[in-house]
Amino acid sequence: MTALAARAAASRQALLAVAAPVLGLAAWHMATSGPGYHLIPPPWDVAVQWWDLAFGGVWDDLYSATLGTHAMASLGRVYGGFALAALVALPLGMLIGRIPVVRDLLDPSLQILRPIPVTAWLPLAMIVFGIGPRSAFFLVFLGAFYPILLNTVFGVRSVEGRLFEAAAMLGVGRQAVFWKVVLPASLPSIFTGLRLGLGFAWVVIVVGEMTGVQTGLGAIIMEARQLSRTEIVISGMVTIGVLGFLSDRAVQLLGQRLLRWSPQHG
């Protein structure tokens, strides 16, 4: 492709990417800004509310300039729960994938626990961890755990047999084969698992924070709903969307750097 054609293609892509949101906003505006009463506030009101939530200076009420605090609380739980999940699921997945005894011991139980939706754990989590941030943290952990575990097991188990033969005939010993072959070969799957796990962490955090947590994006969404401050509800939703998107992009960029060798990721 010539540089000119490449630039034309890129701007076309950018145009298409913003077309849908612009249309959506327009439709939202049409539907909500006419005369009469509307359940949903128009986009402009939400934008003003979001600004006040983030920086203050418009309403100067209880919520003004608190977005940073709430976002940081949620970010901490998302990344904390996610990191803990990775810390447990990665080694466990490698053991299950590589060692038959461990697989026979743990795989059936994990398979039975897996279909239980994360949200179904919420009541039990509230009993065990109490009402508060620890339950939310636990849910995030659980939400991120399975995608990481399953993809790690899959990656470790599906290393091509030929690569083990190649390593053996080049002089790699029994122990070294894990670091020299298994780990790099399963990195693309592991990465997919981490990315999915982080995505789930963002999904679950809101549910976790909706029950008796004081700070967090889920908490203000829930609180604002009870106060009928729908602009705040939507502002919180938008913030979650943006943060989730940015964190996924960051992971994706990291993947592209680390997995340059893989035709799927590079």
Added chain:
Amino acid sequence: MDEVLARPKAAAGTMLPILDIRQVDKRFAFGAETITALSDATLRIEKGEFVCLIGPSGCGKSTLLRMVAGFEAVSSGALLMWGKPVSGPGPDRGMVFQDYGLFPWLTVSQNIAFGPVARGRPKAEAAATARRFVEMVGLQRFADAYPHQLSGGMKQRVAIARVLANDAEVVLMDEPFGALDAMTRERLQEELLEIWAKARLSIIFVTHAIEEAILLADRVVVMSPGPGRIIADERISLPRPRDPTGVEFNALRRHLSRLLGSHH
């Protein structure tokens, strides 16, 4: 040379062959059936010999190579290297796979340096070795490319360089030049002969091309299928470099095609 003096001896005066394959059978379970892939194979290969294996598809060439490499156990018989039974793969026997078997996460250079690094060679030495063999197979421009960016023939050259860079004593090559264009093939055939002579390699080289076998080998071993067995073992004593248009060359070619043809 020390290496020659250090070589084990069977009895006074008689040298041990580097590979001694004695009445080897290989059977595979195939569902409820048993397939005999190789039957009663006997082959002695001396240090520094270049042996080509030819035979129709399915006659057990790859199977024999994989047993020598240590990837498959023999079903019966004995397979000895320097008098000791082969019990698994090791860096003394390098294999060039029909389907390359390159590490996709390593660049061309890193793939070639893999063996030396795995065996604990210093980094600088491994890098220098890699550079030398990248050059030998003519991939300087692609030294930092990943396998998925290479053509089939280029991957094959990396697979060859990877084994040669690892100082294996026995080199097992499963149709290594099948995917190459004629010019590259000729160049690599020459390079291979040069390295073989210099490093006193023992090579078992599988090919479908009779001409290639005559061009390269000290001995051409002919196999036939159903079950796979060795039907002939011809010594090629033409001086190298060999001329494929020569009279003797053509006589050999006719002789070997007749051997192959009569056993279909």
